[in-house]
Amino acid sequence: SLERNHSFQLLLRFNSIRFYKYEYRFQWNWITIFFSFIYWNTDFDGFQKKAIQMVKPAKGTTTLAFIFKEGVMVAADSRASMGGYISSQSVKKIIEINPYMLGTMAGGAADCQFWHRNLGIKCRLHELANKRRISVTGASKLLANILYSYRGMGLSVGTMIAGWDETGPGLYYVDSEGGRLKGTRFSVGSGSPYAYGVLDNGYRYDMSIEEAAELARRSIYHATFRDGASGGVASVYYVGPNGWKKLSGDDVGELHYMYYPVVPSTVEQEMAEVPGA
């Protein structure tokens, strides 16, 4: 059409030569000060931060894994807690990615379950494409790259990938911040300081499978004793040259009375009296 476009005329007017000179590009005047004050004092993505904090649960759990002479030992508790409430005592925190690789769950349960299954799919596709199994190094790298690409979006994953490949036993720690660490001893979760205390004390490289299983079980038990967010059943898995095998799953309450049996004793002083402070 031939009629003039009024807004285009305005655009032409404002794009006059004067505004292209650099000395007019930016000036501190009351308008710019006013807007900058508002910008620096306003929380534009507060809602997203709050949403992420609401969804991201505290890593209330205890999981551990270590490499020793015979392979990799992986252990975890089975309690799920929401603040103070125990929502479940029978959560499977050791996820079977494929018959020779295990992943542990700490952080958001849905995140860990979904991304481990996704990793299992990618490992299988790798096997089909390359006609050989993927290494633990490769599998952990796949997961770490995926988690890094979602960094800052509210995923909460603190996992250990344990497996046996051609180079022997492998153990990697991968988390939702995008970190990936190779190591021989890891523990993840709110109960991990307590587990580390027992694990680091009793660890030797040349242990037998039974000794290593007992060390793992004991570390989980001690962590569940001290940490309120861990409990339930201490399950222990072993990863060897022929794949993983579940060794035991013991209720930690029963373990408590097994390790520290109650000795009936006569009480000399009055139970009702509080000893003077």
Add this chain to the structure above:
Amino acid sequence: MSFVQYNGSALVAMTGKNCFAVASNRHLGVQHQTVATDFQRVFKIHEKLYIGLAGSASDVQTLHELLDNRHKFYQLQQERDMKPEAFANIVSQILYKKKSAPYVCQPVIAGLGDDDKPFICTMDSFGAKKLAKDFVVAGTASKSLYGACEAMYKSDMEPDELLETVSQALQASVGRDCLSGWSGLVFLVTPTEVRETILNFGAGGGPAAPVALAASGGAAAKKKKEEA
């Protein structure tokens, strides 16, 4: 975590036929960490009056000493024990007096009143009394305790049945609370005796090793050793 949940506790008092039972857990924690498994929260005021205190452990100990002192003074003046209703009033007044800086503590008071009729009540931190005929609960596990008690309570239970019911209710509810657990202490009080039982259940009230051991020398009331 709020200060009410700082130490973690589970308390329940239940009435039966001319008897009552007060039970608490013996766990002491600092937020999620367990510090002790033999912390006492239920105290004797006199032969037929017991008080349990839930909430901050420091306030539990302070209030216990305060109330014990208050009752001993009453005994010297009046030459008799305080009635449970009167004692509940005293506790309520003491708590309300500190409304501006309250004790972070919810008491559960249980006693045998006139004609050995059981009396139970609980209060919030400011002293608002909640009387009940059947059971009262307090502590971080209180929601689970309400459910368990509601399901298991029957009116006019005999002492043995009452002990069993209270123990089961405590064990079931502590199994759903991260902040309490690790063994329970039950006082079962009838007009002629006081039975004190320690329940051993795992963290999370698992399939327990229900070895109860109780002992205690004592004053006038007969105390019995109990293997539950």
